[in-house]
Amino acid sequence: MPKIIIAGNWKMHKTQAEALEFLQGFKSHLDETPDDREVVLCAPFTALPVLSKTLHGGRIRLGAQNVHWERSGAYTGEISAAMLTELGVHYVVIGHSERRQYFGETDETANLRVISAQKQGLIPILCVGESKAQRDAGETETVIINQIKRGLVDVDQSNLVIAYEPIWAIGTGDTCEATEANRVIGLIREQLSNKDVTIQYGGSVKPDNIDEIMAQPEIDGALVGGASLDAAGFARIVNYR
Numbered sequence: 001m002p003k004i005i006i007a008g009n010w011k012m013h014k015t016q017a018e019a020l021e022f023l024q025g026f027k028s029h030l031d032e033t034p035d036d037r038e039v040v041l042c043a044p045f046t047a048l049p050v051l052s053k054t055l056h057g058g059r060i061r062l063g064a065q066n067v068h069w070e071r072s073g074a075y076t077g078e079i080s081a082a083m084l085t086e087l088g089v090h091y092v093v094i095g096h097s098e099r100r101q102y103f104g105e106t107d108e109t110a111n112l113r114v115i116s117a118q119k120q121g122l123i124p125i126l127c128v129g130e131s132k133a134q135r136d137a138g139e140t141e142t143v144i145i146n147q148i149k150r151g152l153v154d155v156d157q158s159n160l161v162i163a164y165e166p167i168w169a170i171g172t173g174d175t176c177e178a179t180e181a182n183r184v185i186g187l188i189r190e191q192l193s194n195k196d197v198t199i200q201y202g203g204s205v206k207p208d209n210i211d212e213i214m215a216q217p218e219i220d221g222a223l224v225g226g227a228s229l230d231a232a233g234f235a236r237i238v239n240y241r
């Protein structure tokens, strides 16, 4: 059975002080969180040390939002997998559509990042998803299958998470119908040799739609952007019924 993972992707939000303030409001709600799910916070690099110290030994796992494929070297502005594991980071978001759109990342660089993350013991959360134009042109299936195939060349599927994030649903409030997300995630699973890979849905997940999303048989979790910034709201998402 795939592990259920609910992850917040804070993107470029929260200073260290704001991250700690979030935790104060969030942690008390975790007493009600059933044991069947993992709770992950993917914070900016600068907030990771303080979160790591505060969360040590607790219920919440830490994630980063990117990782470079080399162990070290002349790569100004980049962060290596070893730098993240040293901080107690467990997960790393890779190939997010914002990285692809604004920073020129490709399936090929996502693939290199996934491999280097796994080598260092990090669990990659590989993001895939089609644009509105691609969906309207009937290309959703081909786009997703290609992203999965190229992103997973030579990748060990035993320590891997995939997030299906249709680009048109990210930050728009325009959630993908839960049944449609379920269908595409089923299609992704067909491409995998390991059927127990956790496959999350992401794109305008909110407290008022999480129950329906998580009721779908193929969906094993959520990658939550905007709604993960508010402690009470994200707690409601994590504690979905």
Ligand SMILES: O=C(CO)COP(=O)(O)O
Residues within 6 Å of the ligand: 009, 096, 165, 169, 170, 171, 172, 173, 202, 203, 204, 205, 223, 224, 225, 226, 227
């Ligand atoms: O990009 C996302 C998570 O990685 C989704 O963002 P929103 O939840 O803000 O739509």
